[in-house]
Amino acid sequence: MxxxxxxxxxxxxxxxxxxxxxxxxxxxxxxxxxxxxxxxxxxxxxxxxxxxxxxxxxxxxxxxxxxxxxKAWNLREVYEQARINGRVSYAESLNGRISEAVDEIKDTLKASGMEFSEQDLKFSINEKGEFKPVPLPGKSSEVTESLFTKLLNEKESLRYMALEYARMVASVIDVTLEGRSAPYALYFSPEQTD
Incomplete structure (x- = not known):
């Protein structure tokens, strides 16, 4: 062709x-x-x-x-792989940008003199692009919003990035070899539905 x-x-x-x-x-x-x-x-x-x-x-x-x-790829397979690669690349980029923005907020909070444990500064991003605190193992029902995740959710540009991130990761985790264990999917944690 x-x-x-x-x-x-x-x-x-x-x-x-x-x-x-x-x-x-x-x-x-x-x-x-x-x-x-x-x-x-x-x-x-x-x-x-x-x-x-x-x-x-x-x-x-x-x-x-x-x-x-x-086995040679046909044009359809090449096209589909290129689409997957593009989405993975964008998800990796968003993951890096979110990490940088979050690190800045962490540094600001630590510089303010407030005491935070490492657990207080952990977060995940749900499928709606909302920052959520990471529960302690075995205590998933006892999670309340932390000051840290509240600050993350209040920052408009960061919320937009998180929403884009959630969309991209959700679009590729089920079609890639790495799936949820991919480094770029580190923060993604869709909420459980019954």
Whole structure:
């Protein structure tokens, strides 16, 4: 296929391919082979499954006569992996920015002379982008909002970052190999629902 395809987070592979196809057709750069390949994709039913990173790891194997074969990614798999990579990269960036902003607030609180234990300065971010205190192990029902998390929630720019962070992490933790154990998912802790 000879077509320029741009990865957009909000577009599926088929939507992005349609945009690229229409543009190439308008500009007169669409060759017969590419057009036929695109038509095959447009006529194919949409995939029934969500792509998962573990499904897209290149695999190889050995044949009976000692040769090797490799699983090559098709254009759809490359596109989906690029979308996942983009979201992971953004989540990592937000994680770092949140850590820096939180460290500044911690330093300000410590400089004020108030006494805080390390437990008082721990937090998590729920799926709504709210900062919540981290409960002691085995005492999850005894959590009350701390001064620290109250200050974090009052800072508008930090709340916006936390909401973006929660959205990005939630969009990738179920489709990546690392899942919730990824370093960028450190703060993410969705609330339990019954």
């Amino acid at each position: 000879n077509i320029t395809l741009y990865v957009e987070q909000h577009l599926t592979y088929r939507e992005a391919l349609k945009i690229a196809y229409d543009k190439a057709k308008r500009e007169g750069t669409l060759d017969e082979i590419t057009e036929a390949s695109c038509q095959v994709e447009f006529n194919r039913p949409p995939p029934a499954a969500i792509y998962h990173e573990s499904d897209m790891i290149s695999r190889y194997g050995e044949t009976e006569n000692g040769g090797f074969y490799f």
